[in-house]
Amino acid sequence: KAGVTQTPRYLIKTRGQQVTLSCSPISGHRSVSWYQQTPGQGLQFLFEYFSETQRNKGNFPGRFSGRQFSNSRSEMNVSTLELGDSALYLCASVAGQNTEAFFGQGTRLTVV
């Protein structure tokens, strides 16, 4: 069974640009969550999608958005990038509530 796939693995963007990250969950998993990991703030929850609907949202500005497609693949978008958005973005897929979250290898975003 294929794991969680995140693309791209690395990304360098300029301040003010926008970026789209992609996550393909494990087959059959309908819940996809996104987390931002930085040295200072640690791992912070961005949002969760289930069956194409945003089910939960963390405390991030509106520049961060996401969506989920009918095949459960998810994308997150960050508009008007700031230097502070430099981080490792992790995607996790879950088979059901209160079960193990499986993580992708992450996308390392650097904003210059």
Add this chain to the structure above:
Amino acid sequence: AQTVTQSQPEMSVQEAETVTLSCTYDTSESNYYLFWYKQPPSRQMILVIRQEAYKQQNATENRFSVNFQKAAKSFSLKISDSQLGDTAMYFCAFMNSGYSTLTFGKGTMLLVSP
């Protein structure tokens, strides 16, 4: 809102020794789930062990075991017979019952030396 605290930013242990990583959490819920995840330098977050709050018995997975003290809101991870491959960042995480999202602690960097 739940919070998870890991008070040890870094720890070192020698191969074959035993080490315990600490985690405390704060919640007003009575039913929830606790996890320990491991993140090696490859960045891949891997589940180490899972504990349901309603189960009094401490979870065990091979060399990994937990000491779950619900009243004290404490969830420590014990690694026995440490191996070089155990070198990684370890995160304690909380999941509310009925949810799929995690609240993480800041992590503990564990270095296992020969």
